[in-house]
Amino acid sequence: xxxxxxxxxxxxxxxxxxxxxxxxxxxxxxxxxxxxxxxxxxxxxxxxxxxxxxxxxxxxxxxxxxxxxxxxxxxxxxxxxxxxxxxxxxxxxxxxxxxxxxxxxxxxxxxxxxxxxxxxxxxxxxxxxxxxxxxxxxxxxxxx
Amino acid sequence: xxxxxxxxxxxxxxxxxxxxxxxxxxxxxxxxxxxxxxxxxxxxxxxxxxxxxxxxxxxxxxxxxxxxxxxxxxxxxxxxxxxxxxxxxxxxxxxxxxxxxxxxxxxxxxxxxxxxxxxxxxxxxxxxxxxxxxxxxxxxxxxx
DNA sequence: TTCCTAATTGAAAAAGATTATCAATAAGGA
DNA sequence: TCCTTATTGATAATCTTTTTCAATTAGGAA
Numbered sequence: 001x002x003x004x005x006x007x008x009x010x011x012x013x014x015x016x017x018x019x020x021x022x023x024x025x026x027x028x029x030x031x032x033x034x035x036x037x038x039x040x041x042x043x044x045x046x047x048x049x050x051x052x053x054x055x056x057x058x059x060x061x062x063x064x065x066x067x068x069x070x071x072x073x074x075x076x077x078x079x080x081x082x083x084x085x086x087x088x089x090x091x092x093x094x095x096x097x098x099x100x101x102x103x104x105x106x107x108x109x110x111x112x113x114x115x116x117x118x119x120x121x122x123x124x125x126x127x128x129x130x131x132x133x134x135x136x137x138x139x140x141x142x143x144x
Numbered sequence: 145x146x147x148x149x150x151x152x153x154x155x156x157x158x159x160x161x162x163x164x165x166x167x168x169x170x171x172x173x174x175x176x177x178x179x180x181x182x183x184x185x186x187x188x189x190x191x192x193x194x195x196x197x198x199x200x201x202x203x204x205x206x207x208x209x210x211x212x213x214x215x216x217x218x219x220x221x222x223x224x225x226x227x228x229x230x231x232x233x234x235x236x237x238x239x240x241x242x243x244x245x246x247x248x249x250x251x252x253x254x255x256x257x258x259x260x261x262x263x264x265x266x267x268x269x270x271x272x273x274x275x276x277x278x279x280x281x282x283x284x285x286x287x288x
Numbered sequence: 289t290t291c292c293t294a295a296t297t298g299a300a301a302a303a304g305a306t307t308a309t310c311a312a313t314a315a316g317g318a
Numbered sequence: 319t320c321c322t323t324a325t326t327g328a329t330a331a332t333c334t335t336t337t338t339c340a341a342t343t344a345g346g347a348a
Contacts, residue, residue, distance in 0.1 A: 013315050013324060035305080049327040054306065061218075070214045070269060074205075089263050098261055105253040113244050113272060119233050121274035125214060128257060130265035157295060157344050179334080193298040198335065290348085297342065305334070313326065318319100 001083075003065050010063055017052040020044075021060070022080075030095035031069040031077030069097060070127060089128040093135030145227075147209050154207055161196040164188075165204070166224075174239035175213040175221030213241060214271060233272040237279030 003022060004014055012018075024040045025032065032040070034053050041048040057078055060066040067081040069088055079088070079097050086099040106124060114121050131139065147166060148158055156162075168184045169176065176184070178197050185192040201222055204210040211225040213232055223232070223241050230243040250268060258265050275283065 015315070015325065017326070052326060068218050070220070072267070074212050074220050076218050089257065089261060089265065091263065098263070100257050100261065102253055102256070109246055109249040110272065112246070113233065117233060117242055117244065118277040119235065119242070119272070119274045120280055121233065121272045123216070123273040125269065125271045127269045128254065128263070128265045129267040130263045133262040136264055159296065159344070161297070196297060302337070307332070
């Protein structure tokens, strides 16, 4: 089901601002904060209020069409979410983000932790940080 | 090594505000945002500027004496960090946070993802969300 | 202990980020 | 094409976080 269908299915309208935000996220390689989405919209010549960006991102998040990426320093940004549960690797060099799946790989750990703590676990957050191939090369060049 | 020693070791002074913030985090069961730390300090009768809270938390984070906990809606808060690498489970009911270790359990997944993506992974973020034993009971009671 | 110096603090102001308000607009069914 | 209602966007209000800078204080030296 396309994001447009999901939106309508959930009782929301398919509007210009929502289209613009989705298009921008779709073209972005790195996660974007609201103000960055706003700026890109302006650069692309779209007229779009900052408030709409906030509202749209909140809505898309609620519908799981976008996901939050957390940075170690404490801020967070939005990326497009593929259907299904995914995790992200974030490049510390260029901030590029790539998805990967593997929720099953956590099953053993989840079970162990439930056992040990008595918590009932129903969700998790997993992100990897590192360097993408391009940034690894850049670093290698700089040193040599 | 105590946090006091770590601080001094790193070239910082052991001051009243830093002591207060550490004491508050030490007594907290749930993660605290800066304004919450500030309020508790006031309640405890301590005089302490909000700016110092921000500065102190940033410093403690840098020294790995505290850790960030991320909430799914996008905000983050601070908890005391035990020495060594730990992860957290956060109760969606009462926000209580408990630490658990198990970085090794991610080794297989990390290796697989490095292989598949070509990224060089050097850090990760893992958190579980769920209900603590007390909140499970509370829910059970409410239903019955 | 007392003095000295540099790190640290705190108050106020500035800057940024987010949310509320509400009249004007536009989506999409009739 | 028209109508109804969700949605938008400009402004203002609120929070949150950072800067700035004079006053304070920690901790080594005398």
